Amino acid sequence: MSGGSYYVPANSRWPILGSLALGAMMAGIGIKLVYNTGAPLLVIGLLCVICVMGFWFRDVIHESMGGLYDAQMDRSFRWGMGWFIFSEVMFFAAFFGALFYVRTFTIPWLGGEGAKGVSALLWPEFVPQWPLLNPPDASVAGPSSVLSPWQLPLVNTLILVTSSITLTVAHEALKLGYRQTCRNWLAGTVLLGICFILIQGVEYYEAYHHYGITLEAGIFGATFFILTGFHGLHVIIGTLILASMLVRIIKGHFTNGHHFGFEASCWYWHFVDVVWVGLFIFVYVF
Amino acid sequence: MAPKLPPQHSLQHSSSAVAGGQSQEGQSHYPHAAQPKGLMRWLLTTNHKEIGSLYLIFSLTMFFVGGIFALVVRAELFQPGLQLVEPEFFNQMTTMHGLIMVFAAVMPAFTGLANWMIPLQIGAPDMALPRLNNFSFWLLPVAFTLLLSTLFMPGGGPNFGWTFYAPLSTTYAPASTTFFILALHMAGISSILGAINIIATILNMRAPGMRMMDMPLFVWTWLITAFLLIAVMPVLAGVITMMLMDINFGTSFFDAAGGGDPVLFQHLFWFFGHPEVYIMILPAFGIVSAIIPTFARKPLFGYASMVYATGAIALLSFLVWAHHMFIVGLPLTAELFFMYSTMLIAVPTGVKVFNWVTTLFRGSISFEPPMLFALAFVVLFTIGGFSGLMLAIAPADFQYHDTYFVVAHFHYVLVPGAIFAIMAGVYYWLPKWTGHYPNERLAQCHFWCSIIGVNLTFFPMHFAGLAGMPRRIPDYALQFADFNLLSSIGAFFFGASQLLFVLVVVLCVRGGQKAPAKAWEGAVDLEWSVPSPAPLHTFETPPVFHRAQSHD
Numbered sequence: 001m002s003g004g005s006y007y008v009p010a011n012s013r014w015p016i017l018g019s020l021a022l023g024a025m026m027a028g029i030g031i032k033l034v035y036n037t038g039a040p041l042l043v044i045g046l047l048c049v050i051c052v053m054g055f056w057f058r059d060v061i062h063e064s065m066g067g068l069y070d071a072q073m074d075r076s077f078r079w080g081m082g083w084f085i086f087s088e089v090m091f092f093a094a095f096f097g098a099l100f101y102v103r104t105f106t107i108p109w110l111g112g113e114g115a116k117g118v119s120a121l122l123w124p125e126f127v128p129q130w131p132l133l134n135p136p137d138a139s140v141a142g143p144s145s146v147l148s149p150w151q152l153p154l155v156n157t158l159i160l161v162t163s164s165i166t167l168t169v170a171h172e173a174l175k176l177g178y179r180q181t182c183r184n185w186l187a188g189t190v191l192l193g194i195c196f197i198l199i200q201g202v203e204y205y206e207a208y209h210h211y212g213i214t215l216e217a218g219i220f221g222a223t224f225f226i227l228t229g230f231h232g233l234h235v236i237i238g239t240l241i242l243a244s245m246l247v248r249i250i251k252g253h254f255t256n257g258h259h260f261g262f263e264a265s266c267w268y269w270h271f272v273d274v275v276w277v278g279l280f281i282f283v284y285v286f
Numbered sequence: 287m288a289p290k291l292p293p294q295h296s297l298q299h300s301s302s303a304v305a306g307g308q309s310q311e312g313q314s315h316y317p318h319a320a321q322p323k324g325l326m327r328w329l330l331t332t333n334h335k336e337i338g339s340l341y342l343i344f345s346l347t348m349f350f351v352g353g354i355f356a357l358v359v360r361a362e363l364f365q366p367g368l369q370l371v372e373p374e375f376f377n378q379m380t381t382m383h384g385l386i387m388v389f390a391a392v393m394p395a396f397t398g399l400a401n402w403m404i405p406l407q408i409g410a411p412d413m414a415l416p417r418l419n420n421f422s423f424w425l426l427p428v429a430f431t432l433l434l435s436t437l438f439m440p441g442g443g444p445n446f447g448w449t450f451y452a453p454l455s456t457t458y459a460p461a462s463t464t465f466f467i468l469a470l471h472m473a474g475i476s477s478i479l480g481a482i483n484i485i486a487t488i489l490n491m492r493a494p495g496m497r498m499m500d501m502p503l504f505v506w507t508w509l510i511t512a513f514l515l516i517a518v519m520p521v522l523a524g525v526i527t528m529m530l531m532d533i534n535f536g537t538s539f540f541d542a543a544g545g546g547d548p549v550l551f552q553h554l555f556w557f558f559g560h561p562e563v564y565i566m567i568l569p570a571f572g573i574v575s576a577i578i579p580t581f582a583r584k585p586l587f588g589y590a591s592m593v594y595a596t597g598a599i600a601l602l603s604f605l606v607w608a609h610h611m612f613i614v615g616l617p618l619t620a621e622l623f624f625m626y627s628t629m630l631i632a633v634p635t636g637v638k639v640f641n642w643v644t645t646l647f648r649g650s651i652s653f654e655p656p657m658l659f660a661l662a663f664v665v666l667f668t669i670g671g672f673s674g675l676m677l678a679i680a681p682a683d684f685q686y687h688d689t690y691f692v693v694a695h696f697h698y699v700l701v702p703g704a705i706f707a708i709m710a711g712v713y714y715w716l717p718k719w720t721g722h723y724p725n726e727r728l729a730q731c732h733f734w735c736s737i738i739g740v741n742l743t744f745f746p747m748h749f750a751g752l753a754g755m756p757r758r759i760p761d762y763a764l765q766f767a768d769f770n771l772l773s774s775i776g777a778f779f780f781g782a783s784q785l786l787f788v789l790v791v792v793l794c795v796r797g798g799q800k801a802p803a804k805a806w807e808g809a810v811d812l813e814w815s816v817p818s819p820a821p822l823h824t825f826e827t828p829p830v831f832h833r834a835q836s837h838d
Binding site for chain 2: 006008009010011012013014015016018019020022023026027029030033034056072075076079080083084086087088089090091092093094095097098101102105106107110114115116119122132135136137139140215216217218219220221222223225226
């Protein structure tokens with residue numbers, strides 16, 4: 001409930017500059033994809049988005065360290081971050097939903113199963129199976145084989161689960177006031193994040209060059225890359241967030257009682273970790 | 287830890303905290319030097335009232351843009367045969383009309399009302415995250431500039447209907463579809479961030495003593511709407527991302543040749559799309575639930591049941607999406623499940639309608655413009671609800687699907703539903719915003735023209751649809767000519783009468799009969815305790831909420 005000291009910021013130029021930058025970036029992406037030109041607009045837009053985020057966060061950090069934020073403001077940030085993560089959950093839910101739908105309904109129906117299996121008439125030779133190595137139409141080349149979950153994906157699972165543990169240790173250390181310890185464990189977490197990204201890169205290389213798993217390789221490639229791709233993007237963003245938290249720890253921005261920026265980063269990282277566990281089970285193992 | 291460099295505004299803040307007190311003086315607590323004038327004031331603002339006004343002005347502008355697209359459609363359909371526009375352009379107009387009205391007119395109007403009224407109704411100094419609030423708004427003009435620019439691109443703008451079903455929107459789509467996807471991404475980000483802000487505000491910023499069950503219903507319905515937005519806008523983002531991949535990167539999400547499925551698109555789209563239609567109507571329920579008790583001079587018949595009915599509608603909205611897809615080839619179990627779950631929604635909706643009617647029963651009713659629109663809402667929205675019930679019956683829907691009956695149905699719930707409620711809300715709160723009452727005669731005139739126009743436009747569509755006229759086609763068989771003639775005349779009449787609305791609003795901003803703090807005799811909520819016009823900053827010191835103001 002309101003206590004009468006809620007901080008209402010003065011006017012800020014970052015919101016409108018941010019939306020213009022994002023608009024430039026979106027227009028740049030569109031021009032690049034449709035007309036295969038306009039890369040400069042894309043790059044400038046992206047750089048502006050990053051700059052605006054930097055300046056905006058700088059303002060927030062200054063206000064926070066200036067003691068302008070009361071406990072109620074802290075709760076606003078908590079609700080905000082919590083619901084943002086919920087929106088991310090729903091974003092991934094769309095892709096998981098697509099995967100489950102295709103595996104449960106589309107592939108069997110294409111194979112002629114059930115009352116709706118009439119689409120089997122189009123491709124009578126089609127053999128329904130998952131992972132789908134031979135898409136219905138000859139114009140789409142499927143993957144030659146699929147990645148074993150018990151090699152790189154397992155290693156990555158262990159890395160990401162470990163990173164969640166090291167991050168929790170860092171958080172607990174911060175809560176007890178051991179900034180040095182927190183810094184070290186957080187640095188370890190960032191390192192694990194980087195390892196994950198590198199290994200995922202290697203896996204993508206192998207998928208493309210040795211297994212024939214490409215974006216064009218039918219529904220298996222499509223679901224594989226959209227799920228692991230967006231997850232990988234989130235790991236990259238999460239690692240950047242944690243790296244900036246590392247800088248802030250070193251600069252002494254956080255105290256044991258006042259560090260929601262750090263805590264929000266932890267929430268985000270754990271969310272990314274949980275998504276990976278889901279991916280490992282439903283994309284790689286089963 | 288000692289702050290290394292206290293930012294500039296810390297002083298301003300502490301002074302305002304010391305001065306406290308909410309009144310017209312509120313403004314003076316903020317140094318004018320920091321308050322840019324002119325254009326920059328609007329571009330850089332973090333004030334919920336200014337951002338609310340920006341949303342409302344943007345929405346009204348887009349209402350006319352989308353309206354002009356609709357009039358192009360109605361002009362072409364004035365008589366059988368192709369006379370005014372090419373079929374390709376006709377398709378772009380139907381598509382853009384839908385997209386603009388849904389994403390740029392109705393949704394931002396409700397967000398604008400939320401920005402203005404939620405902090406005032408719960409006694410908060412502003413939205414929880416004011417800068418984010420401004421970002422949410424400014425994404426919209428950028429997004430819709432990008433969307434409208436597709437009309438001028440080679441191959442034209444989106445032409446596949448506002449539902450953009452694959453493969454029409456992927457394999458057979460114009461080149462500009464990629465821009466359409468990116469614009470929709472930006473609008474989606476705006477909605478999600480706006481919804482996060484609203485939820486944080488409602489959960490965290492209520493005046494001391496105000497429990498959840500003390501909140502005005504507009505706040506309750508927006509809380510639930512914001513939850514729906516956060517739950518389904520990311521799914522829209524997901525599905526348009528898959529489209530983007532299919533179009534530009536050779537994936538086969540919606541292509542059976544690669545093992546994908548066009549029906550998958552429809553499932554994902556309507557998982558977003560059905561809650562989306564409740565996103566456009568729940569805040570309308572909230573507005574009407576504020577206006578009817580005010581002008582019937584009675585408390586709402588059942589406050590708690592209204593809250594629970596809203597929650598029930600929101601939860602059910604996640605379980606009914608495939609009723610848009612009855613003829614796509616669903617298994618029989620799915621047809622039955624989605625048919626019955628859809629009909630179930632009639633129960634909480636009925637609770638609401640009975641609630642409004644019983645509130646009116648034996649009330650001391652007066653018919654000011656907000657009340658006229660609210661009463662029209664109750665009657666005409668209910669007609670839209672009944673035709674929805676007809677469409678929910680799967681075997682009957684096999685006949686109605688993709689006919690003008692569907693067009694009639696959703697225009698009845700959106701135009702005399704959502705848009706009438708928005709107008710009711712505007713007339714209701716204009717005295718609070720401007721300090722003046724809207725011109726009664728002109729507003730009455732606007733109301734009667736609107737209600738005649740709406741019914742003349744959309745009622746004949748029921749008959750055209752039942753007789754078999756398909757939607758989204760620029761030409762039609764001769765037997766539909768009379769119905770279409772009436773619809774087109776009604777559409778132009780309705781469109782023209784909205785100019786009256788602009789006139790009333792402009793006149794009201796410039797002057798008119800002065801309104802007191804409590805502008806309507808029967809109004810009870812917290813917003814009526816601040817002066818009219820509401821000063822720029824209100825409730826800097828939270829008001830003490832008295833149970834007497836409570837709804838139960």
